[in-house]
Amino acid sequence: MNPTETTLLDLRNAIADRKLSANNAVTAYLDRIQKHNDKLNAFHQTFADRALDRADQVDAGSITGPLAGVPIAIKDNLCTPYGLTTCCSRILEQFRSPYMATATAKLEAAGAIIIGKTNLDEFAMGSSTENSAFGPTHNPWNVDHVPGGSSGGSTAAVAADLAAAALGSDTGGSIRQPAALCGVVGLKPTYGRVSRWGLIAFASSLDQIGPITHTVTDAAILLQVIAGHDQLDSTCTDEPVNDYCGQLDKPIESLRIGLPNQYLSDANDPAITAAIQQAADIYREQGAELVEIDLPHTQYGIATYYIVATAEASSNLARYDGVRYGHRSCDAHDLTDLYSRSRAEGFGDEVKRRIMLGTYALSSGYYDAYYLRALKVRRLIKQDFDAAFNKSANGCDAILCPTTTSPAFKHGEKTDNPLQMYLNDVYTATANLAGIPGISLPAGLDQRTGLPLAIQLLAPHFAESRLLQIARIYEKAAGYCGLRPTL
Amino acid sequence: MPLPLSEDEVRHVAKLSRLELDDDEIRRFTHQLADILNYIAKLDELNVDNIEPMAHPCDVTNVQREDRTHAGMSVEQVLANAPEKSPPFFKVPKVLGNDSGACPPPVPA
Numbered sequence: 001m002n003p004t005e006t007t008l009l010d011l012r013n014a015i016a017d018r019k020l021s022a023n024n025a026v027t028a029y030l031d032r033i034q035k036h037n038d039k040l041n042a043f044h045q046t047f048a049d050r051a052l053d054r055a056d057q058v059d060a061g062s063i064t065g066p067l068a069g070v071p072i073a074i075k076d077n078l079c080t081p082y083g084l085t086t087c088c089s090r091i092l093e094q095f096r097s098p099y100m101a102t103a104t105a106k107l108e109a110a111g112a113i114i115i116g117k118t119n120l121d122e123f124a125m126g127s128s129t130e131n132s133a134f135g136p137t138h139n140p141w142n143v144d145h146v147p148g149g150s151s152g153g154s155t156a157a158v159a160a161d162l163a164a165a166a167l168g169s170d171t172g173g174s175i176r177q178p179a180a181l182c183g184v185v186g187l188k189p190t191y192g193r194v195s196r197w198g199l200i201a202f203a204s205s206l207d208q209i210g211p212i213t214h215t216v217t218d219a220a221i222l223l224q225v226i227a228g229h230d231q232l233d234s235t236c237t238d239e240p241v242n243d244y245c246g247q248l249d250k251p252i253e254s255l256r257i258g259l260p261n262q263y264l265s266d267a268n269d270p271a272i273t274a275a276i277q278q279a280a281d282i283y284r285e286q287g288a289e290l291v292e293i294d295l296p297h298t299q300y301g302i303a304t305y306y307i308v309a310t311a312e313a314s315s316n317l318a319r320y321d322g323v324r325y326g327h328r329s330c331d332a333h334d335l336t337d338l339y340s341r342s343r344a345e346g347f348g349d350e351v352k353r354r355i356m357l358g359t360y361a362l363s364s365g366y367y368d369a370y371y372l373r374a375l376k377v378r379r380l381i382k383q384d385f386d387a388a389f390n391k392s393a394n395g396c397d398a399i400l401c402p403t404t405t406s407p408a409f410k411h412g413e414k415t416d417n418p419l420q421m422y423l424n425d426v427y428t429a430t431a432n433l434a435g436i437p438g439i440s441l442p443a444g445l446d447q448r449t450g451l452p453l454a455i456q457l458l459a460p461h462f463a464e465s466r467l468l469q470i471a472r473i474y475e476k477a478a479g480y481c482g483l484r485p486t487l
Numbered sequence: 488m489p490l491p492l493s494e495d496e497v498r499h500v501a502k503l504s505r506l507e508l509d510d511d512e513i514r515r516f517t518h519q520l521a522d523i524l525n526y527i528a529k530l531d532e533l534n535v536d537n538i539e540p541m542a543h544p545c546d547v548t549n550v551q552r553e554d555r556t557h558a559g560m561s562v563e564q565v566l567a568n569a570p571e572k573s574p575p576f577f578k579v580p581k582v583l584g585n586d587s588g589a590c591p592p593p594v595p596a
Contacts, residue, residue, distance in 0.1 A: 098564045191544045205543050234550040235543075303527040314504065321505075323577050325568030335582045340507040352506055356497065357520060359504045373530050375540035380533070382541060419522045435544025461545060 003028040004161045005484065008070055008218040011164050015058065015069035022058035022069030022113070025164075026051050029071040029115055033162045036487050039143060042156040044076060044134045045083050046116035054113045067225060068111030073163035075154050076117035077124055078104050078209070079198035087200050088132040089122045091320050091327045091346025101198025102233065103167060103209045103226045110225045115163055118153030122348045123317065124174055124202045126150050127424035130415055131350045138411075139182060140485040141451050145408040148178030148424075154212050155182035159452075160487060165222055166212040171202050172305050173403075173428025175210045176440035176456060180403035183442045183452030183483060185471075186212050187219045190461050191435035192237040194223075195230030203312035204235070206305075206432040215481050216471045219439070220244040223464060242465040248472050255470065257283050258293035258388050258396035263427055269406040275443040275453045279400055282477045291396055295384040298430060300377050305429035306422055307361050307374035314358030320346060353418060382434040389460040398470045399458040402427050403440040407451035427456060437464050439471050442480045452483075490521040491528070 001014055003025040014020040030048050037043050051071065058069040074080070077087045079097035086092045104114065121131035129137040129152025137152045139145040140160035147156040151168030155178040158166050168175040170188035179186025187210045194209045201207065211222035224245055229238040259280060264273065280290050322328035322342030329341035347355070361370035389395045404427065414421045431438040436458055443453040455474070459467035475481055497517045501508045508516065562575045571578040 095568055098560055098567065192547075231552065235547065237545070297533075300530060300533065303529045306523065307527060307530075318505075322570060323579055324565075326570070328570035332580055334580050336505070337507075338580050339505040340502075343505055344507040347506070352504075352508075352512075353516060353519060355504045355506065356500045356516060357523060360492070360496075360500045360520070363500065363503060370527070372540055373535055375542055376535035376538040377530055377533060379538055379541035380535070382544065417522075418519050419526055422523070433544065 004032050006164075007215050008164045008213060008221060009215070012067060012070050012221075022055035023052065025069055026055040026071050026113055026115065029163060033116065036160055036162060039138065039487070040140055040156050040160055040162075041135050041137045042118055042153045042160065042162055043073065043116040044086070044088065044119050044153070047083055047114060050082060051113045051115050058111060058113070063111050065109065065111030066221065067107060070112050070164050071115040072107055072112045073116055073118050073154055073157045073166040074104055074114055075120050075151050075166070075168050077120060077169055077200040078117075078167060079200070080104060080114065080117070083117060085200070087123045088120050088134055089346065089348065089351070090133045091343070093133070093327065095325055097198070099198060102195035102230045104198065106226050107167070118151070118157050118166060120153055121150035122351050123200070123313070124150040124169055124171055125313070125350050125354055127173070127177055127421050128409075128414065129153060129178070130411065131348055133348060136411060139408050139451070140487060141183060141408070142449070145410055145451065146181065148181035148408065150174040150178070151186075151212065152178045152182075155179050155184055155186065158182070158184045158212050158214065159485060161484065165214075165218055167209055167226070168212050169199055169207055169209050170432065171206045172309060172425040172432050175212060176403050176428050176438055177424060179212055179440045180454030180456070181408040181452065183445075183454070183485070184212055184214060185216055185219050185442065186210065186440045187223060188431060188438050189223060189227065189464055190437045191432075192235050193239075193437070193462065193464065194226050195228075195233040195236040197230055197232035197236075201316040203309040204316060205312060206309055208432070216441070216468055216475045217245070217248060220248050220468045239462050244465050244468055247465045247469055250469060252397070252466070252469055252473070255283070255288040256396040257288050257290050257470070258399045259290055260293050260295045260298065260388070260399055260401055262295050262298035263401035267405055268402055271446045271448065271453055272402045272404070272406060275455055276400065276402055279443065279455045279474055279478070282474055283400070286473050286477060293388045293396060293399065295388060295430070297377065297380045297384050301381060301430040301433065302422055302426055304374045304377045304381060305425065305433060306357065307370050308378060308433065310354040310358030311361050311371050312358070314355045314362065317351070317355055322346075350418070378433045381430050385430075385434045385436055385458070385460070397459070397466060401456050401458065403454045403456040407446045407449055407453060431458055436461055437467055439467055441471055441474060442483065443478065444480045445483065490517065491524040492517065492521060
């Protein structure tokens with residue numbers, strides 16, 4: 001087998017069955033990174049020596065587990081006690097974390113090999129990975145186009161087979177939107193399903209870590225490893241973790257899929273509309289009942305999201321003060337000056353904009369008009385989903401909708417207009433506001449541009465197992481997994 | 488459409504945010520933030536009377552653990568990333584004597 005053109009499942013099995021050494025697998029991925037990363041800028045650091053050392057331990061039998069020997073990339077907002085943890089910001093350019101994120105620790109405990117850390121929009125604030133302090137990432141399907149964001153480095157790495165799978169984080173769509181634009185699977189779990197310990201905070205009531213993979217099965221395998229209670233994150237739930245892999249191919253009786261009127265607008269690219277129609281047809285053929293549903297507050301999602309997320313960000317990012325860690329300005333006269341200059345020099349424009357928007361929304365005189373109002377609309381948005389999923393009122397098992405309004409846009413197309421960039425999250429941010437899980441699935445290629453298309457499925461809180469089963473039905477019937485770009 | 492916020496307000500917000508911005512940046516951010524706030528004004532269309540605000544997406548209860556001490560990070564680890572230090576302390580410029588009024592004087596011992 002070609003170790004870099006396969007699935008995580010097959011790669012893991014080949015290593016476990018000793019048909020392939022972990023050393024060969026890791027070497028093959030490192031070679032591929034060496035060859036293609038300059039063009040894509042998906043990774044901004046790799047851990048070659050450490051990865052090869054761990055591979056040898058897998059081959060010697062001293063590291064075992066369900067991911068033994070599998071090279072995995074992680075987004076560089078996840079803390080590692082080796083290498084740097086930068087959030088792709090100047091302010092953390094030299095930061096060495098004293099501890100490891102729980103999700104990453106769980107991957108390593110399962111035998112995975114962290115091959116490197118991927119590029120992101122600074123502090124995960126963006127939808128194109130153009131806001132990184134270390135330069136933009138390019139879409140492997142067409143390098144003139146963006147990979148989406150903010151986990152664009154992770155999705156580009158998986159799409160280009162520079163890693164067998166990756167972790168990203170999703171605050172308003174930052175796993176699902178770049179997965180859609182890069183033609184890979186991206187899963188945002190329920191809020192609290194995966195520990196956020198060691199995930200550098202952007203918006204604490206929205207952030208969630210999740211897998212980026214080639215297949216639904218691979219996403220189930222990774223979620224199985226990273227999900228579960230963690231004492232170090234008090235918002236991480238002790239809800240039992242289901243057997244995601246075991247349930248995956250089980251048939252579903254009387255499946256109901258909701259099609260939200262509000263997501264099927266004329267604003268969508270015709271190729272996206274066609275992909276949704278095709279997916280609906282596939283589910284009908286597989287015996288599902290398709291029902292029209294209403295999520296009437298969808299149009300308020302972005303406005304609500306950009307108040308809630310920036311308010312939380314303005315508070316979370318107050319910790320970057322140039323005193324305890326991070327960039328410190330050289331020419332400060334006093335303490336206030338030190339804060340203001342260090343932050344001005346260390347943060348990029350998008351981060352500054354969001355800190356100011358959040359500070360404004362929380363400031364005296366504006367709190368009620370902006371922040372409190374947004375929290376109330378947030379409840380209305382969640383109630384829309386509660387009603388759609390309400391089983392006692394003939395609710396649906398999952399919602400089928402677009403992940404994005406169009407395939408990947410070009411570099412520079414939206415960088416001068418922050419509001420246009422924000423509108424990218426129109427179909428993804430509501431899931432974060434409501435805390436529900438969502439998955440983006442590859443839906444073939446746009447005939448006109450050759451760029452990937454995608455569909456999105458949303459499900460009720462903690463219904464990941466059912467969500468993955470439903471995703472798997474589409475994946476099997478549609479046959480789009482395994483499409484790969486030519487680099 | 489009139490701007491929903493002025494350059495002076497943005498200057499004030501930048502100060503609250505502890506971000507030193509020059510006049511060009513203030514001008515640019517004022518326009519960009521105004522665009523965003525005009526869009527966010529959409530939320531005013533909704534009647535939100537009697538709607539309970541929702542700060543958190545899931546039903547959560549307070550989490551407590553046993554009140555037991557356990558090892559934390561060493562002073563060396565805590566200071567490892569400090570831009571300037573004088574172990575076991577972080578070093579900062581003088582706190583008193585600036586005119587911004589932002590930092591209250593320490594309480595006398």
